[in-house]
Amino acid sequence: MRVNSIRDIMRASPVMPVIVIDRLDDAVPLARALVAGGIRVLEVTLRTAVALNAIKAIADAVPDAIVGVGTVTRPEQFAQVKSAGAVFAVTPGLTAELAAAAKAADMPLLPGVMTPSEVIAARAAGFDAMKLFPAEQAGGLGMLKALAGPFADVLFCPTGGVSLHSAPQFLALPNVGCVGGSWLVPKDKVASGDWQAISALAREAAALR
Ligand code: 3PG
Numbered sequence: 001m002r003v004n005s006i007r008d009i010m011r012a013s014p015v016m017p018v019i020v021i022d023r024l025d026d027a028v029p030l031a032r033a034l035v036a037g038g039i040r041v042l043e044v045t046l047r048t049a050v051a052l053n054a055i056k057a058i059a060d061a062v063p064d065a066i067v068g069v070g071t072v073t074r075p076e077q078f079a080q081v082k083s084a085g086a087v088f089a090v091t092p093g094l095t096a097e098l099a100a101a102a103k104a105a106d107m108p109l110l111p112g113v114m115t116p117s118e119v120i121a122a123r124a125a126g127f128d129a130m131k132l133f134p135a136e137q138a139g140g141l142g143m144l145k146a147l148a149g150p151f152a153d154v155l156f157c158p159t160g161g162v163s164l165h166s167a168p169q170f171l172a173l174p175n176v177g178c179v180g181g182s183w184l185v186p187k188d189k190v191a192s193g194d195w196q197a198i199s200a201l202a203r204e205a206a207a208l209r
Contacts, residue, residue: 003066003087006110006129010155010177013041014209015167016090017184017202018070018159020047026190027054031062033195037202039184043070043090046077052084059085075101082107090180092133094118099125110157114138119151129155129177136161141169148175164201167208 003009009016017034019042021027027050031042042065044055051069058067068088069081078089078101086107091098094111102109103126111122112133122130132138132147135158139146144156158170159180170179184201188194 003108006088006108006127007155007177009041009066009068009088009108009110010129010157012066013039013206014171014178015039015184015205016041016043016068016157016159016178016180017205018180018182019044019185020182020187021050021054022048022190024050024053024057026193027057028061029193029195030185030190030198031058031065031067033198034184034202035062035064037199038206039202040064041066041068041178043068043180044086045069045071046073046081047071052080055081055084055086072098078102078105078107090131092131094122094125094127096125099127116147116150119147119154123151123154128153129157131180132156132158134160135170135179140166141173144170144173144175148173151175164204164208167205171208 069086070090072089072091075097082105088108090110092112110131112131113119113122155177157178162179162181167179170176189197
């Protein structure tokens with residue numbers, strides 16, 4: 001799917017699963033399990049050796065998935081992930097170099113922010129949708145309510161410490177477009193190939209909105 005903006009992603013799914021893939025063979029069945037449960041937006045993090053190949057495998061084999069890349073921290077990674085098939089990117093923070101590289105690659109970017117000054121800088125760089133990261137440590141619900149005053153035009157995706165239990169409170173805030181979290185992809189369920197359990201977690205998450 002062509003993604004024109006990060007707001008498309010936020011509309012497409014209430015939850016963005018933060019995915020760490022250790023074994024390449026897990027990538028496609030995991031993506032299929034999440035999509036079967038109704039979660040199409042996937043953030044595959046660049047934290048493992050197989051991450052790029054996992055993105056490529058999912059992009060090739062799971063057409064209903066909207067595959068993005070997470071944990072992008074170096075400008076040169078944008079071109080690499082784009083050729084692997086990622087259609088959006090997420091960074092834990094933002095620098096001028098990362099913003100320029102995302103633009104050069106024509107890749108919609110959800111940049112991470114944690115403070116008002118970072119929101120101002122990200123907005124000046126052209127972003128109106130941001131990841132509040134790490135959300136819980138940044139102040140969670142209270143922080144988002146406080147940011148809504150001066151930054152009413154910014155939509156957030158709080159990520160970090162969000163759970164199935166806390167997600168509805170985040171999603172109820174007017175300045176939250178979606179939440180991110182790893183709870184849909186428990187390491188033990190991936191290791192044992194329990195795709196049905198992961199589909200069930202995805203179904204619960206998809207029903208949050
Ligand atoms: C991460 O960086 O792994 C994400 O923020 C996910 O955080 P979580 O495991 O608390 O959902």
